Amino acid sequence: MGPVSLGFDTSAPGSSKRRREDTAVVKPHVVPQQQSANDPLLKVSKPKPARESFAFKLRPRDIKEHLDRFVIRQDEAKKVLSVALCDHFQHVRLTREGDTAPHYVKQNVLLLGPTGVGKTHLIRSAAELIGVPFVKADATKFSETGYVGGDVEELIRDLIRRANGELDRAAQGIVYLDEIDKIAGREAGTRDVSGRGVQTNLLKLMEDADVPVMSPNEVPPPGTPRPRENSINTRHILFIVSGAFAGMETVVRKRRGSAVDGISTSQLIAEATTQDFIEFGFEPEFIGRLPVRVSCKGLTADDLYHVMRDSESSLLRQYERAFRAYGIEVSFRADGLRQIAEQAAAENTGARGLMTVCERVLRDFKFELPSTRIRELVVDASVVSHPGEALARLLRGRRRKPSKARPAPAA
Ligand SMILES: Nc1ncnc2c1ncn2[C@@H]1O[C@H](COP(=O)(O)OP(=O)(O)OP(=O)(O)O)[C@@H](O)[C@H]1O
Ligand SMILES: [Mg+2]
Numbered sequence: 001m002g003p004v005s006l007g008f009d010t011s012a013p014g015s016s017k018r019r020r021e022d023t024a025v026v027k028p029h030v031v032p033q034q035q036s037a038n039d040p041l042l043k044v045s046k047p048k049p050a051r052e053s054f055a056f057k058l059r060p061r062d063i064k065e066h067l068d069r070f071v072i073r074q075d076e077a078k079k080v081l082s083v084a085l086c087d088h089f090q091h092v093r094l095t096r097e098g099d100t101a102p103h104y105v106k107q108n109v110l111l112l113g114p115t116g117v118g119k120t121h122l123i124r125s126a127a128e129l130i131g132v133p134f135v136k137a138d139a140t141k142f143s144e145t146g147y148v149g150g151d152v153e154e155l156i157r158d159l160i161r162r163a164n165g166e167l168d169r170a171a172q173g174i175v176y177l178d179e180i181d182k183i184a185g186r187e188a189g190t191r192d193v194s195g196r197g198v199q200t201n202l203l204k205l206m207e208d209a210d211v212p213v214m215s216p217n218e219v220p221p222p223g224t225p226r227p228r229e230n231s232i233n234t235r236h237i238l239f240i241v242s243g244a245f246a247g248m249e250t251v252v253r254k255r256r257g258s259a260v261d262g263i264s265t266s267q268l269i270a271e272a273t274t275q276d277f278i279e280f281g282f283e284p285e286f287i288g289r290l291p292v293r294v295s296c297k298g299l300t301a302d303d304l305y306h307v308m309r310d311s312e313s314s315l316l317r318q319y320e321r322a323f324r325a326y327g328i329e330v331s332f333r334a335d336g337l338r339q340i341a342e343q344a345a346a347e348n349t350g351a352r353g354l355m356t357v358c359e360r361v362l363r364d365f366k367f368e369l370p371s372t373r374i375r376e377l378v379v380d381a382s383v384v385s386h387p388g389e390a391l392a393r394l395l396r397g398r399r400r401k402p403s404k405a406r407p408a409p410a411a
């Protein structure tokens with residue numbers, strides 16, 4: 001597999017270094033509001049060098065191919081995302097080159113789908129490829145006023161931190177908001193009302209808003225100059241929101257009546273229309289700002305097998321590494337993987353079930369083997385179905401050494 005090609009031209013001095021540091025989040029100090037006003041540091045801070053070049057070079061197929069390396073299935077979501085991302089970043093490039101489109105409508109994305117099927121994984125992988133700063137948050141952590149929960153504008157300031165203070169880069173980042181279905185104000189009541197308020201706050205950001213670079217209560221950490229500019233515009237920040245939308249099937253069923261007999265829940269959710277989202281509890285203005293909609297599908301046992309076997313981010317690498325740390329080579333046989341996939345599918349938590357099953361199966365091996373002289377572990381179907389017995393056999397066989405023969409299966 002070739003090296004990852006970056007969407008943006010990295011010829012600006014130091015830009016690749018900055019990108020690697022994207023994960024470092026600088027926590028600001030919080031001080032009373034008055035102290036941050038008219039800060040003398042404002043006057044001495046040096047302007048950040050503008051990026052010399054900004055060339056988004058990717059085509060939808062490039063993004064899809066990259067996503068294929070890490071995410072199994074979800075072809076429709078990959079395609080829709082690839083197109084939306086390319087449209088967005090090509091638009092950003094053209095605008096920066098002077099070709100403005102005053103009536104351009106931003107392609108914010110709504111991603112539906114059950115838990116653990118790759119929604120976050122898709123967005124994170126795409127953001128890495130494109131090389132733009134990326135923040136992820138749960139919509140539930142925000143409140144209408146920002147007093148109890150967070151203020152939605154913090155998302156944009158997080159993006160600035162991810163971009164190491166470079167407003168230019170932050171202004172074309174990606175904001176990913178999970179659990180968006182939880183801020184639907186379905187019933188007039190306690191926090192649902194707040195949910196509608198959060199929607200209202202978000203929709204301003206999603207389109208075009210100026211966000212103060214610093215919240216009124218913060219000053220930069222010592223030694224960090226204050227930003228030269230006071231606000232950042234969100235016009236070129238792409239918003240991707242996602243949620244499982246449990247209960248949406250009832251809304252769709254009600255609208256379509258008996259015509260839905262025999263259609264699966266996930267299929268019904270995938271067919272939700274704008275009207276259904278409004279019925280579900282979204283403000284028309286909010287859902288209207290999410291024109292690109294696509295759903296991720298549930299993963300079957302066979303898909304989960306491929307997640308382990310074929311994905312470059314397979315959790316098997318993590319187990320191999322953990323055992324290798326003690327000089328133990330672990331290998332997984334196809335029948336073992338099939339068995340893990342079957343058990344994981346029954347968990348109904350998508351690919352997250354794989355970790356649950358692997359932990360359950362391998363935890364005693366992880367505890368015992370490092371203190372023995374056993375150097376090899378083959379995970380096959382019998383290990384996965386009866387890990388306790390398999391471990392006992394392995395340990396017994398070890399004591400009986402020096403014979404090289406594999407221990408006979410227990411009666
Ligand atoms: N389709 C997939 N292909 C490869 N790996 C996957 C896939 N789906 C999930 N995974 C793995 O499972 C983990 C959890 O997936 P992810 O965080 O993308 O779930 P999600 O769809 O965002 O779920 P949630 O709605 O609970 O946030 C990922 O880190 C990834 O390793
Ligand atoms: Mg997620």
